Amino acid sequence: MSRTAVIGAGPCGLAQLHAFEQARLDGIDVGEVVCFEKQSDWGGLWNYTWRTGLDAHGDPVHGSMYRYLWSNGPKECLEFADYSFDEHFGGPIPSFPPREVLYDYIVGRAKKSNVRQFIRFDTAVRDVTYDGRSFAVTVESWETGPGVLRTEIFDHVIVATGHFSTPYVPEYPGFESFPGRILHSHDFRDAVEFAGKNLLILGSSYSAEDIALQSLKYGAESITIAYRTAPMGFGWPDGITEVPALQHLDGRTAHFADGSTREVDAIILCTGYQHHFPFIDPELRLQTTNNLYPPGLYKGVVWTANPKLLYLGMQDQYYTFNMFDAQAFVARDVVLGRLPLPEADAMAADVAGWLAKYAAVDSVMEQIDFQTDYVRELISLTDYAEFDIELVRAHFVTWEHDKDESITGYRDKSFTSPCTGTVGPVPSSTWWDELDDSLARFLKR
Amino acid sequence: MSRTAVIGAGPCGLAQLHAFEQARLDGIDVGEVVCFEKQSDWGGLWNYTWRTGLDAHGDPVHGSMYRYLWSNGPKECLEFADYSFDEHFGGPIPSFPPREVLYDYIVGRAKKSNVRQFIRFDTAVRDVTYDGRSFAVTVESWETGPGVLRTEIFDHVIVATGHFSTPYVPEYPGFESFPGRILHSHDFRDAVEFAGKNLLILGSSYSAEDIALQSLKYGAESITIAYRTAPMGFGWPDGITEVPALQHLDGRTAHFADGSTREVDAIILCTGYQHHFPFIDPELRLQTTNNLYPPGLYKGVVWTANPKLLYLGMQDQYYTFNMFDAQAFVARDVVLGRLPLPEADAMAADVAGWLAKYAAVDSVMEQIDFQTDYVRELISLTDYAEFDIELVRAHFVTWEHDKDESITGYRDKSFTSPCTGTVGPVPSSTWWDELDDSLARFLKR
Numbered sequence: 001m002s003r004t005a006v007i008g009a010g011p012c013g014l015a016q017l018h019a020f021e022q023a024r025l026d027g028i029d030v031g032e033v034v035c036f037e038k039q040s041d042w043g044g045l046w047n048y049t050w051r052t053g054l055d056a057h058g059d060p061v062h063g064s065m066y067r068y069l070w071s072n073g074p075k076e077c078l079e080f081a082d083y084s085f086d087e088h089f090g091g092p093i094p095s096f097p098p099r100e101v102l103y104d105y106i107v108g109r110a111k112k113s114n115v116r117q118f119i120r121f122d123t124a125v126r127d128v129t130y131d132g133r134s135f136a137v138t139v140e141s142w143e144t145g146p147g148v149l150r151t152e153i154f155d156h157v158i159v160a161t162g163h164f165s166t167p168y169v170p171e172y173p174g175f176e177s178f179p180g181r182i183l184h185s186h187d188f189r190d191a192v193e194f195a196g197k198n199l200l201i202l203g204s205s206y207s208a209e210d211i212a213l214q215s216l217k218y219g220a221e222s223i224t225i226a227y228r229t230a231p232m233g234f235g236w237p238d239g240i241t242e243v244p245a246l247q248h249l250d251g252r253t254a255h256f257a258d259g260s261t262r263e264v265d266a267i268i269l270c271t272g273y274q275h276h277f278p279f280i281d282p283e284l285r286l287q288t289t290n291n292l293y294p295p296g297l298y299k300g301v302v303w304t305a306n307p308k309l310l311y312l313g314m315q316d317q318y319y320t321f322n323m324f325d326a327q328a329f330v331a332r333d334v335v336l337g338r339l340p341l342p343e344a345d346a347m348a349a350d351v352a353g354w355l356a357k358y359a360a361v362d363s364v365m366e367q368i369d370f371q372t373d374y375v376r377e378l379i380s381l382t383d384y385a386e387f388d389i390e391l392v393r394a395h396f397v398t399w400e401h402d403k404d405e406s407i408t409g410y411r412d413k414s415f416t417s418p419c420t421g422t423v424g425p426v427p428s429s430t431w432w433d434e435l436d437d438s439l440a441r442f443l444k445r
Numbered sequence: 446m447s448r449t450a451v452i453g454a455g456p457c458g459l460a461q462l463h464a465f466e467q468a469r470l471d472g473i474d475v476g477e478v479v480c481f482e483k484q485s486d487w488g489g490l491w492n493y494t495w496r497t498g499l500d501a502h503g504d505p506v507h508g509s510m511y512r513y514l515w516s517n518g519p520k521e522c523l524e525f526a527d528y529s530f531d532e533h534f535g536g537p538i539p540s541f542p543p544r545e546v547l548y549d550y551i552v553g554r555a556k557k558s559n560v561r562q563f564i565r566f567d568t569a570v571r572d573v574t575y576d577g578r579s580f581a582v583t584v585e586s587w588e589t590g591p592g593v594l595r596t597e598i599f600d601h602v603i604v605a606t607g608h609f610s611t612p613y614v615p616e617y618p619g620f621e622s623f624p625g626r627i628l629h630s631h632d633f634r635d636a637v638e639f640a641g642k643n644l645l646i647l648g649s650s651y652s653a654e655d656i657a658l659q660s661l662k663y664g665a666e667s668i669t670i671a672y673r674t675a676p677m678g679f680g681w682p683d684g685i686t687e688v689p690a691l692q693h694l695d696g697r698t699a700h701f702a703d704g705s706t707r708e709v710d711a712i713i714l715c716t717g718y719q720h721h722f723p724f725i726d727p728e729l730r731l732q733t734t735n736n737l738y739p740p741g742l743y744k745g746v747v748w749t750a751n752p753k754l755l756y757l758g759m760q761d762q763y764y765t766f767n768m769f770d771a772q773a774f775v776a777r778d779v780v781l782g783r784l785p786l787p788e789a790d791a792m793a794a795d796v797a798g799w800l801a802k803y804a805a806v807d808s809v810m811e812q813i814d815f816q817t818d819y820v821r822e823l824i825s826l827t828d829y830a831e832f833d834i835e836l837v838r839a840h841f842v843t844w845e846h847d848k849d850e851s852i853t854g855y856r857d858k859s860f861t862s863p864c865t866g867t868v869g870p871v872p873s874s875t876w877w878d879e880l881d882d883s884l885a886r887f888l889k890r
Contacts, residue, residue, distance in 0.1 A: 053631065054629075056616070060503070187497065266638075
């Protein structure tokens with residue numbers, strides 16, 4: 001019997017288990033599927049933990065999730081095509097839910113498809129090697145005890161461990177003697193910790209944008225965001241300012257490229273993440289920066305150097321849960337032989353075509369179009385449910401405009417579901433004024 | 446030629462390199478000695494870093510050192526017998542130096558014995574296995590690039606990676622929703638971060654004691670220390686209180702076993718460390734709690750199950766640098782065959798004798814006597830320089846009494862060197878009032 005290992009039970013891993021289960025319900029022999037998850041529960045990044053740094057077993061903490069995180073894109077852009085928000089919540093809900101709501105939704109489908117039985121929790125993968133025929137996957141389980149390694153053989157390995165867990169942490173002159181906290185956004189948990197503080201944030205992507213807003217919302221005195229190449233340029237509320245690159249610190253004083261200075265109490269590095277797979281034989285590791293088309297992956301999923309190894313969700317992301325689904329269905333059909341792979345040179349040519357197309361991408365709008373085209377192709381390859389992807393593309397464009405119009409107000413907008421046509425109701429409180437991010441409160445808004 | 450790997454270039458690893466170099470200067474063939482250090486510089490824990498959690502390469506940060514740390518024992522109790530404080534500083538200095546001074550001292554001897562040439566910095570050991578004849582040590586170097594593993598063969602491996610790097614991090618009910626920072630002392634860097642805050646500290650050992658005092662000294666509003674079995678019971682200054690075990694948190698409110706409650710802003714877990722060797726084949730890993738005589742180590746150093754594998758500094762510690770020296774000289778002479786090992790059953794009997802003796806230890810004073818006897822035996826086994834160990838024993842007793850007398854004042858006391866007879870001068874400022882922990886300031890006190 002064919003054996004498939006899935007590493008990680010976050011959105012990608014759960015999508016993969018769901019995909020296999022859908023095939024099994026159709027009477028297809030999917031062989032044995034085993035999912036290894038080092039956390040004690042499912043959900044990956046969406047499984048919030050108060051822990052930072054190292055976990056109870058001395059392993060790096062997977063989570064980068066923080067309190068009061070709300071979706072930064074419309075939920076309609078990430079809706080599962082085969083499990084709508086309407087189905088899960090029994091009726092329409094606003095378009096920008098907080099973490100707990102999205103967690104509930106992801107887990108809801110996993111419960112419905114009954115995939116928990118395939119997951120070995122508290123089990124960290126320590127090594128993956130390939131001997132020319134099959135994979136040896138070595139794991140350490142907290143149930144059998146630390147230091148007890150066990151190796152199992154698999155025909156296929158699907159890596160679904162995410163790429164927002166291992167921080168990229170640069171150093172600037174003066175960090176060594178800065179008299180305050182310096183942390184990476186990976187270790188950011190609760191904006192309340194910074195109430196009354198003057199914060200310096202380094203970065204100009206989603207983390208910087210969102211952590212700046214969160215911190216101001218929960219009481220930070222001021223936030224200075226230093227960018228390296230260009231400011232985000234949103235219409236920031238009073239209290240948030242963007243300045244050119246940090247040069248160095250002198251005690252509490254931050255010096256920037258334009259000669260200006262600020263006194264700051266804490267520094268948050270929103271400097272991004274590394275694709276990091278220390279648990280895989282170096283020869284099998286995906287090596288890429290965070291971008292929309294990592295090299296060496298046919299259809300963005302199949303490791304061309306060895307097509308029995310597959311990677312999910314390794315792209316930078318506009319599309320998320322629905323893209324993971326589309327990838328998982330492709331991965332499943334490759335594993336089951338239902339989606340025949342072309343010869344190596346044809347796969348390489350296909351990848352080269354996408355990379356050439358990506359190289360020509362020149363703007364945010366073109367990035368949205370690029371990933372839309374990619375997801376559209378994925379969906380054409382399998383029996384994953386159809387949804388109105390052109391509407392999702394349009395939503396992303398509207399969403400970008402909404403952000404430019406009001407960075408504190410865009411989360412109050414409504415979008416239409418590409419799956420059900422349901423319109424997200426306008427919430428009764430604005431995101432900026434709503435401090436309670438619980439599911440219970442959200443469903444009453 | 447015989448090859449020996451030393452893992453780690455902190456106090457233990459540097460002691461080991463120094464020991465080999467002393468033999469080489471005596472005309473002895475020590476073979477090739479290679480020390481692997483994952484940090485970019487030497488000093489181990491004493492090499493302060495602002496980083497917490499994961500380092501620049503996604504590896505766990507080794508350091509647990511924090512700013513404003515002063516020695517919590519008299520420097521005379523840790524003095525190298527063959528490199529006195531007088532020799533290093535050119536004259537007497539007070540008995541309780543801050544971190545930078547001790548770092549300078551450790552590194553000073555390493556420079557004198559010219560051992561830097563043996564250290565491969567930026568090189569993490571990833572795997573150590575034994576095939577019945579020799580060890581295969583697999584390393585990843587940031588110089589050759591991440592993901593490039595290289596394996597070298599060694600006759601002996603000496604593990605000197607310390608055991609205060611991997612935190613033991615328990616969870617209490619309510620941590621999940623506590624609206625403030627929760628950190629382990631491993632991630633504590635700067636007491637100034639907690640100025641004005643009401644802190645809850647969990648623990649009743651050195652970290653709890655020292656971090657409570659530091660935090661108050663640098664402006665914390667209040668510190669509540671919760672103990673599980675017994676309070677430390679020192680005469681705490683106003684602002685520090687000890688209470689029975691934490692039961693749970695309800696929002697910011699901490700509930701203790703005596704029914705009392707406190708509103709707290711941040712929680713510091715001073716809950717200790719794990720001996721953690723994920724880079725060694727599980728069959729070769731020392732497994733022990735933090736105690737004065739880890740099982741399975743002949744003379745506290747030689748891994749009895751395979752005497753070509755040695756561990757330094759794995760004991761809980763009253764004695765530190767001089768004990769590491771005495772161990773390193775024993776390890777060296779075992780490796781060089783100058784200290785013949787008895788048969789396995791005789792080694793086991795020797796270990797059993799120490800464990801039986803340790804089992805009878807019943808008080809702090811008996812612990813001091815126990816470790817004194819252990820170090821005395823080590824010193825009798827090699828040509829490591831003699832020092833007045835009976836004086837050191839007496840110093841520890843005096844020091845414990847000094848702490849009971851004044852927990853804020855004991856660092857102002859003077860002790861006599863067991864190596865040179867020099868008396869540490871009384872500093873011109875008290876530790877409690879001295880906020881500058883630099884070497885430059887210390888040498889002027």
